[in-house]
Amino acid sequence: MIQARGLSKRYGEVLALADLDLDVPAGIVYGFLGPNGAGKTTAIRCLLGFVKPSAGSAAILGHDTWRDGVNARRDLGYLVPPDAFYPDMTGHAQLDYLARLSGKPPALRAAMLDALELGDDALGRRIGAYSKGMKQKLALVAAFQHDPALLILDEPTDGLDPLIQRAFEDILRELRDRGRTIFMSSHDLAEVERTCERVAVVRGGRLIAEETVAGLTRRNRRIARVVFAADPPPDLVLVPHVAVVEHVGRRVELAVERDVNPLLRFLAQHEVAELSLSPPSLEDVFLAFYGDGAAEDGADGGAAAVAANGRAGAGSRR
């Protein structure tokens, strides 16, 4: 559905996006993660043809997003920034206007308005009088209403209350089940974890990881809490992939890198009173990628990130 090859964007001295390779298959929810300034928005703007790549190319459904942008955007929905709307228009008029520009009937409008609880009363008012949350809802309806095959969403739940966020996630899953593709950036890692099948992580304009959410979290460390029936065996520290984080009496907290089986085999040989193993979250992974506070912007930061990726990818917490 989306393909990028060596996609780069330079603004003067700043390399905002460096050599990005991306393949987003059809029919999934794909997360695009990174801290502020990592290059997410620049990549999205390249995909939409808002900026010309300095090098490389991007294509949607085989159409180059810069040279053949009209066809690339033929069946696309994009979440515009909420302040981009015409403040003098009513919500209804704005949606009608955008539906006419899209050239497709607003088949999903009613369902979206219902799910996001945006009523006729609100739609009859001028957008200039909308709150940030209402503008965000309107932007979501505008992006989804013509039922496009591909949705590109930059921070889709920004400004939405938790209940509406959950309703929105249901919509994403429903659309995915109907074969639609959703490419979204988000700072809400719990939301990404709940909705996305695959994620790409960018830092300093460079791609530093790309795989399934499950795969990404699996390779990060877990915390195991063990209460032994007697004093902890001294050879615990020799177990592969295990580091002792805390030791209080018979209770031990362990950091387990990647594979938990060596620890489980070791524990099977001893009397264990309690055992809990916390699954790693996407947030843990994200922090592992970015937790060292290295510079995030520009090519230099990106180079540092690539070097750091070798360590993070191996599952080390830094």
Next chain:
Amino acid sequence: MTAVALMTARLLRRAWAGLVALLVLVVLFELVNPLVAQSLGGPEGLEPFLRALPPAFRAIAQVAPDNIVRAGLAGYLALGFTHPLYLTLASVALIGFVARALAGEMERGTIQLALARPISRSRVYAARVCGMVLVALALAAAGPLGMIAGLGFTELRDVIVYDRFVPTATAGLLLFWAIGGLTLLGAAAADTTGRAIAFATGVLVISYFVDYFAELWDVLEPVAPFSLFAYYDPFLALTRGELPVQNVLTLLLVGLAGTLGGLVVFARRDLPS
């Protein structure tokens, strides 16, 4: 309705209040001119008035003082189309509209509403050109219509040849087309409304003063052809019904060059973030 027509209608709707206010001011300004002419005593009473005008004021008309005097009422009324207030009102309306429609929409991000859809940049730009042409047409018609309305309130209504308002309006349209084209070029390159307005206003003010001072000081005559206003002659249009081909072609080409230059810039540029 095509996407271009839809976008043009949206741009005009958004700017509607401001445009109407400025058009009304243009109409009122030109409406007052015949009333003033009558209060000065009509064609006979105008001659001593016109002779009494200081050279700096007569330079505004871009016409030799004796010619204005000889032209009588039409010569006096033509001053209404070269008056700085008329040109300022029209320029504010035109430059403001074009700058907001292109640079302003890029600055606010509103242009993304169209560009995120299967609409090419050239069609998005074409909507701005259509809007500019419609505003220029309205401005070019407003002045002469206001003056005709003003004449209707006076006893001078039979002294003027009304057919000559057509070339007068055409001269205005050509000037506004050229200004609009240059503003489109500036707006296509600018990231903000302010920069687009500054560019267009700068070009216009320099152009005006080059023409004005060339009229006052012979030493500046060689640079006069570089001014847009050297090719804007409502005096000739209103007094003799003439529209020199050179003026028509020059203003047409300047407007066309600005418009096409703006298209090239807009089609290749990055949208501001």
